[in-house]
Amino acid sequence: MAHLLHHYLSETAARTPRHPALVAGEVSVGFAELDRLSDAVARALQSAGVVRGDRVAVMLENSIEYVAALFGALKAGAVYVPVNPSTKADKLAYILTDADVRALVAPAALARQVVPALGEAPHLAATLWVGPAGADGPRSLCWADVTAGPHRAPADPGLIDQDLAAILYTSGTTGRPKGVMLSHASLVSTTWSISTYLANTPDDVVFCLLPLTFGYGLSQVLTGARVGFTVVLERSFAFPADTLARMVRHRITGLPGVPTVFSTLLGLDAFKGADLSSLRYLTNAAAPLPTSHIQRLRERFPDAAFHSMYGMTECCTRICTLDPRDLDAKAASVGRAIPNCEAYVVDEQGHRAAPGVIGELVVRGANVMRGYWNRPDETAKRLRTGPLGETLLHTGDLFTCDADGFLYFVSRKDDVFKCRGEKVSPKEVENALYELEAVAEAVVVGVPDPADGMAVKAYVVPRDGATLSEAQIRQHCRGRLESHLVPKFVELRDALPKTDSGKIKRAVLAETA
Structure with a gap:
């Protein structure tokens, strides 16, 4: 059984080597080939001096290269740090410096905005450029050169599941993003949990138009690697009609989205008649979807399950999910805590709130973050010791809970x-x-x-x-x-x-x- 996040990929590659892992545009790659690519990236990073615990930033659009770089960083023993490719030079420099990033994977096409930030990152030892041409930077490497040649496994970095797997930067009230530290154990458990309640199978074809730099998008790739299903990667949602056509062509079974996506699709005339009869489930997270939109989606897809979910980066992006069977009775709820997690509401005195009383949502479980990178004071505000000696995450979000144990989001305590x-x-x-x-x-x-x-x-x-x-x-x-x-x-x-x-x-x- 996998105990490190990248073991999911290696085990699936051994089990179903030729099964399509990713589809990006007209290119498809099987699990064995994805495993080989990520091994090649891991070897290159290790050759550049990356060792266990070093941070490796990945600044790419949704692509096969992105996923290979993600798993390659993990296999090298590094901590994966996602960076949105639209990030400007000053913010990029801040993240590279704050996380003491050792290596960066970036598109050569964005060299103009990336290179100025490299000079402000004193710990950066290598830049792996993806694209037809490389660019200047500390020890520049070319993707085509790195991934060519026979398959050779990287050196074992000696990881255990308590080692960090990722630092995901999230905005804070100060305007400066904070790095959320997530361990291999946390992400392995949450990936198992998500794929369990969604009942994923190797036959699923999940359409991912969410950025992989966003935790909700990342979870599609991680659950795909665990279960062995195919993830169709979409780079943007700029042309919804074209995106819809690709959903139909690939006979998708899963559609993860946010309110913007579903609102846009519901407004398309072509959406009404598109053949999406293969669709097995839809998921919504990140922000509540109006109940009227949920109803319209259910009318459009009467045979597909709809999952309302709630989460935050500090909990591996997932805390609660509403069982589709409870949707009629609890349409406004985000459900109950996911497997291997407990979530409840506390009043101002820190006691469990009575049903209907507004209070702060508190979470305990394997999905809870390790803390904020280099932010002990911020960490102390969120993570506290519970009555059983466990770590409790105080979310800062206001909720109520009904008599049946279903949770309802009210508002956020801060301005974010x-x-x-x-x-x-x-x-x-x-x-x-x-x-x-x-x-x-x-x-x-x-x-x-x-x-x-x-x-x-x-x-x-x-x-x-x-x-x-x-x-x-x-x-x-x-x-x-x-x-x-x-x-x-x-x-x-x-x-x-x-x-x-x-x-x-x-x-x-x-x-x-």
Whole structure:
């Protein structure tokens, strides 16, 4: 039985070597070939000096290379650090430095934005470039050269399941992302749990249009490696009609999504008549899906199971799931804790709350993070010792629980919200807005949106005499931020409400919005 995350791939490759593991565009790769590619990456990383516990960042779009780099990093004994390929140079430099990244896997096509960050990463020893041409950087390696030649296994790095497998960066209230530390044991257990309650089989064909840098997307690849099913990788959802055509062509059985995806699909005329009779299940996470959308999806796919889920990066992305059989009676619930996990609501005194009482959700289980990388104070706020000596994660999210034990999300205790399934730190967007000389004051809040779940809204006060337009603000943000952080709504104001001490009343603006 696998006790390290990459054992899932190796064991499946030995069991069903030719079964398709990944489909990306017109290219398909079997489990044995994926295992070989990842072994080659692991050997190259080890030759470059990567040893057990070193961090290896992967900054690629959804692709076969991404998955091979992920498993290659793990096989080398390294800790995998995902980086969104749309990340700008300054944020990339921050992550590379904060995590003391030893090696980076990046696309040669993005060398212009990547290379400036490399000089600010003192621990970086190697850069593995993916693409037709390499680029400059510390000990540059070329993907084609690294993966050529006969199959040879990497050296055993001596890992145990308590070693870190991943550091996933997530936004915080300060605007600077924090690295969530996840062990092999945590990810192995959660991968088993997810594939168990979804009842995955090797015959499944799961469509992954979620970024693999996003924990929800990553879980599709990990469960695929464990069970031995095929994952169809989609690079973007920019052209929904084309994406829908590929779903039909590949006869998909599983469709993981977020509210933005399902809202867009429901709005497509072609979606109504598309032959998706092979679909066995749909899953939604990252943000609640309106019950009206759930109902429309169930009417469209009466024979497919719909799983409402809730999670967070600090718990390997998954905490709760609603059994499809309970959907009629508990449509607004996110269900109960996943296998090998317990989740419950506590009141302000830290005692288990009575049914219907709003309190903070607390989680214990194998899925709980080790802590925040290099953030002991932040870790202490979230991780506390329970009455049985176990580690408890205080999620910071407000929930209620009914008399039957079903959990209901109420709101987040802090200002961080999710847009298109990804966390948004208002402070990070505000920092970008304040770079505009014409901006005197700015505040960002999340507003309910049928497509995005929560959309980014910016309230901006121009400086006296300055000229500022919504178009200028969005153009500036597109050049500084990832797409989900760019404000969807901008409201220019003469002034913002403030407290007596001069602080902007964010809650008042959020309520007004």
